[in-house]
Amino acid sequence: MHRLKTLLSTRLKGCAALLALLAMSGVAHAQEAAETANRWGLGEPASDYGYRFTDLFWFITLLVGISFVLVLILIAIPVIRDRARPGHKASFDHGSSLHDKQVTTVISVITFIVLDAWVLVIAMQDLREAYWAIPEADQEGVYQVEVLAQQWSWNFRTPGIDGEFGTADDILSNSELVVPVGRPVSFQMTSKDVIHALFLPEMRMKKDVNPGDINTSWFQATRAGDFTILCAELCGYAHYQMHGKLTVLEEDTFNEWEREASKLALTAFDPEDTESQWAWDWEQ
Amino acid sequence: MSGDHIHPEPTSFLSKYVFSHDHKVIAKQFMWFGLVWLGIGGIMAMMIRWQLAHPGDPIPAIGMFLFPRTDGVLDPATYNTLFTMHGTIMIFLGLTPLMIGAFGNWCIPLMIGARDMIFPLLNMLSFWTVFLGGCVGLYSLFVPLGANEAGWTSYATLSTTIGAQGHGETLWAVAVFLIGASSIMGGINYMTTIIRLRAPGMTWGKLPLTVWALFLTSVLNVLFIPVIGSAMILLFLDRAVGTSFFTPASLMQGGGGGDPILYQHLFWIFGHPEVYILILPAWGFVCDLLSFFARKPAFGYRTSVGAMVAVTVLSAVVYGHHMFTTGLSPMLGESFMLLTMIISVPAEILFFNWLHTLWKGNLRLEVPMLWAIGVIFVFGLGGLTGIYLATIGTDIFLHDTYFVVGHFHLTMAASALFGTFGALTFWFPKMFGRRMNQTLGKIHFWGTIVPLTFVFCLMFAMGYSGMPRRYFDHTSAEWLADLQHMNVMATHAALLLGAFQLVFVYNFIKSRWWGPAAETNPWEVGTLDWTMPTPVPYYNFKEIPTVHTGPHEFSHPALGDDRDWIPMTEKLPG
Numbered sequence: 006m007h008r009l010k011t012l013l014s015t016r017l018k019g020c021a022a023l024l025a026l027l028a029m030s031g032v033a034h035a036q037e038a039a040e041t042a043n044r045w046g047l048g049e050p051a052s053d054y055g056y057r058f059t060d061l062f063w064f065i066t067l068l069v070g071i072s073f074v075l076v077l078i079l080i081a082i083p084v085i086r087d088r089a090r091p092g093h094k095a096s097f098d099h100g101s102s103l104h105d106k107q108v109t110t111v112i113s114v115i116t117f118i119v120l121d122a123w124v125l126v127i128a129m130q131d132l133r134e135a136y137w138a139i140p141e142a143d144q145e146g147v148y149q150v151e152v153l154a155q156q157w158s159w160n161f162r163t164p165g166i167d168g169e170f171g172t173a174d175d176i177l178s179n180s181e182l183v184v185p186v187g188r189p190v191s192f193q194m195t196s197k198d199v200i201h202a203l204f205l206p207e208m209r210m211k212k213d214v215n216p217g218d219i220n221t222s223w224f225q226a227t228r229a230g231d232f233t234i235l236c237a238e239l240c241g242y243a244h245y246q247m248h249g250k251l252t253v254l255e256e257d258t259f260n261e262w263e264r265e266a267s268k269l270a271l272t273a274f275d276p277e278d279t280e281s282q283w284a285w286d287w288e289q
Numbered sequence: 290m291s292g293d294h295i296h297p298e299p300t301s302f303l304s305k306y307v308f309s310h311d312h313k314v315i316a317k318q319f320m321w322f323g324l325v326w327l328g329i330g331g332i333m334a335m336m337i338r339w340q341l342a343h344p345g346d347p348i349p350a351i352g353m354f355l356f357p358r359t360d361g362v363l364d365p366a367t368y369n370t371l372f373t374m375h376g377t378i379m380i381f382l383g384l385t386p387l388m389i390g391a392f393g394n395w396c397i398p399l400m401i402g403a404r405d406m407i408f409p410l411l412n413m414l415s416f417w418t419v420f421l422g423g424c425v426g427l428y429s430l431f432v433p434l435g436a437n438e439a440g441w442t443s444y445a446t447l448s449t450t451i452g453a454q455g456h457g458e459t460l461w462a463v464a465v466f467l468i469g470a471s472s473i474m475g476g477i478n479y480m481t482t483i484i485r486l487r488a489p490g491m492t493w494g495k496l497p498l499t500v501w502a503l504f505l506t507s508v509l510n511v512l513f514i515p516v517i518g519s520a521m522i523l524l525f526l527d528r529a530v531g532t533s534f535f536t537p538a539s540l541m542q543g544g545g546g547g548d549p550i551l552y553q554h555l556f557w558i559f560g561h562p563e564v565y566i567l568i569l570p571a572w573g574f575v576c577d578l579l580s581f582f583a584r585k586p587a588f589g590y591r592t593s594v595g596a597m598v599a600v601t602v603l604s605a606v607v608y609g610h611h612m613f614t615t616g617l618s619p620m621l622g623e624s625f626m627l628l629t630m631i632i633s634v635p636a637e638i639l640f641f642n643w644l645h646t647l648w649k650g651n652l653r654l655e656v657p658m659l660w661a662i663g664v665i666f667v668f669g670l671g672g673l674t675g676i677y678l679a680t681i682g683t684d685i686f687l688h689d690t691y692f693v694v695g696h697f698h699l700t701m702a703a704s705a706l707f708g709t710f711g712a713l714t715f716w717f718p719k720m721f722g723r724r725m726n727q728t729l730g731k732i733h734f735w736g737t738i739v740p741l742t743f744v745f746c747l748m749f750a751m752g753y754s755g756m757p758r759r760y761f762d763h764t765s766a767e768w769l770a771d772l773q774h775m776n777v778m779a780t781h782a783a784l785l786l787g788a789f790q791l792v793f794v795y796n797f798i799k800s801r802w803w804g805p806a807a808e809t810n811p812w813e814v815g816t817l818d819w820t821m822p823t824p825v826p827y828y829n830f831k832e833i834p835t836v837h838t839g840p841h842e843f844s845h846p847a848l849g850d851d852r853d854w855i856p857m858t859e860k861l862p863g
Binding site for chain 2: 043044045046047057058061068072077080090094095096097098099100101106109113116117121125128129131197198202204206210211212215217218220221233235236237240241242243245248
């Protein structure tokens with residue numbers, strides 16, 4: 006017990022000084038925090054599969070946390086108890102007996118089942134039921150979006166009232182996307198130049214946008230509001246500025262907006278402007 | 290293999306210190322080379338952190354000299370170059386030369402009882418090739434139209450002429466190719482030396498685990514560096530000759546057409562084993578150091594070797610987990626997820642053995658031991674957070690956020706760095722015949738582990754909050770601006786971490802030339818390297834020793850009370 010006390014007093018002094026330095030910086034930040042709204046963590050998801058990320062994240066955190074605390078304890082006990090001192094001798098143990106091998110095997114199996122298999126099963130379920138369950142084009146109510154990324158902005162195209170891509174009433178927009186609440190939004194995307202990644206953090210959606218290839222993804226918004234579009238794959242000089250706005254509208258407001266926008270697109274359509282006619286047939 | 294073929298010791302400065310064939314001199318060349326680049330890469334990290342916390346503010350102290358045109362302020366292009374070259378330098382020019390170049394060269398012949406590497410000339414060539422690679426890499430920063438700004442991964446088509454006009458990108462590919470060639474030369478040399486030149490009695494079951502780890506690292510180097518080499522050749526051709534291996538047909542004027550995803554496959558087929566190339570030597574050091582300083586045999590020697598072999602094999606078949614958002618087919622994605630998770634089994638076996646080695650030992654908490662225990666700590670944090678990234682369901686959100694940055698810095702950067710510090714402080718007395726200051730060593734250890742853990746754990750919080758990596762300025766997007774307080778905190782802790790490295794620089798340089806003389810075997814361990822006089826004579830062993838006992842026979846009951854260790858050349862009493 007005495008040994009433990011002296012140990013704590015001498016060893017912790019050094020650490021305390023370090024922690025104090027960190028704490029000082031922390032206090033400075035806390036004062037700053039009072040003035041601006043500082044965020045820790047994520048807000049509520051705005052897509053119907055969004056909860057799956059948070060749930061699985063904290064489930065893994067529970068498993069990982071227990072494992073790490075176990076490791077810490079198993080470091081701490083020998084470091085405190087088994088320090089070199091006169092007259093003390095280490096036990097002689099190669100850990101190569103049959104018993105040791107059995108214990109190793111059992112722990113490996115437990116690790117695999119608890120840390121891996123359990124998480125794996127949940128993840129597979131999430132993938133099949135949500136992330137990779139991309140709705141078919143003919144499914145009722147699917148809202149289709151074609152994305153053409155470029156350095157450094159997002160071009161969005163939706164089919165307009167006629168529901169066909171590559172027609173004069175296609176709604177085109179740059180860096181701003183409007184979608185309806187409660188309907189699956191299905192993306193097909195490609196890039197003009199380098200690889201980008203469409204990242205909708207509030208929807209928990211991310212997918213690379215590759216040149217020369219069409220990638221697909223989807224989400225379904227659960228509430229109306231303004232959300233964020235970011236680029237998650239390094240795409241050059243202004244990568245950090247390649248963001249946009251995702252507006253989710255209630256069904257009625259959305260239908261009205263779509264009608265208006267489509268009508269506007271028809272009047273603004275210029276057949277000479279080949280640059281803006283980049284649509285492709287919706288691929289299955 | 291016989292002793293009748295010893296050349297006389299070279300006498301001229303050039304043949305003795307510059308173009309030396311002696312593995313001990315080459316080890317030190319690699320060491321100084323790696324340390325200098327580690328410093329350069331570290332300063333780059335500090336500048337990156339400064340920009341993230343204080344976007345648009347001039348970099349204090351050094352900014353005015355480095356970027357006089359902008360009054361010390363970083364622009365996005367320079368920022369991209371900084372994190373690109375920070376990654377490239379730390380991996381290829383810092384840690385690889387230090388762990389594999391320096392300690393591979395130092396440990397292998399001395400620990401297996403050989404007079405030198407089996408191919409001394411190739412060994413020299415290996416160093417001068419990486420040196421040339423380093424020079425090309427450095428030069429690539431100062432060429433017209435800009436340096437590499439495409440990240441250390443340099444994904445096509447950002448790295449082809451579509452995304453990067455600068456000659457820096459082309460030279461970067463040349464540099465990586467040269468550095469890779471050097472690693473292949475080293476790998477062939479190490480493997481052959483370990484297979485052919487072990488002293489009599491030094492069976493595979495008696496090899497120190499450091500040597501085992503370096504052997505497996507060499508296998509990975511020889512198998513997978515050629516893949517990045519070929520990727521660099523194709524990238525070079527795309528850039529310099531106008532081929533289109535990585536450019537899709539839709540982007541090519543005048544026909545042709547390749548696939549940018551092909552580059553990602555080639556890069557990660559190499560890139561994932563590279564992670565283990567960096568971590569395996571650290572694991573080897575840890576396996577040995579824990580046993581040496583716990584005065585206890587390494588627990589489960591055979592299962593540790595088996596686990597490292599398993600990781601070596603598995604590392605080849607998990608690379609797809611870097612590409613979960615690329616658009617892999619679901620079946621491939623799920624296979625890679627399963628295979629990646631299986632790695633946690635051998636990793637767990639290593640942890641089990643390490644913790645068991647400590648258990649009921651007689652722990653001498655000297656500086657190398659602190660670093661070894663530090664590896665268990667940081668690799669525990671880093672390895673466990675790998676589960677989030679192996680799981681596609683969580684990786685979709687966390688991919689390319691700061692969560693990934695925190696994870697790989699704890700695993701391959703911090704663990705490899707801690708392993709390197711452990712090895713440096715452990716072999717220092719034999720390399721230079723002097724002792725390092727223990728108090729400064731402990732200050733450096735605590736000054737490193739505390740802020741380092743703080744910085745990278747904070748990055749987990751940043752990533753979970755949705756902060757993407759490789760952003761020049763997070764305040765530019767409204768949704769990220771309210772996370773800026775974390776950036777400020779991380780930067781302050783990182784600057785503290787950087788400042789504590791000066792303690793190491795001071796201690797290392799002071800001890801190297803002015804430190805107190807070291808005994809022959811200050812740590813009281815039995816491996817062959819410590820049975821040698823200091824300084825180690827040219828051609829090491831006058832007579833090749835015969836090995837009788839294993840490397841970890843500490844506290845053997847037959848040894849009696851007056852000592853708890855036995856040289857490998859001695860027979861156990863009784």
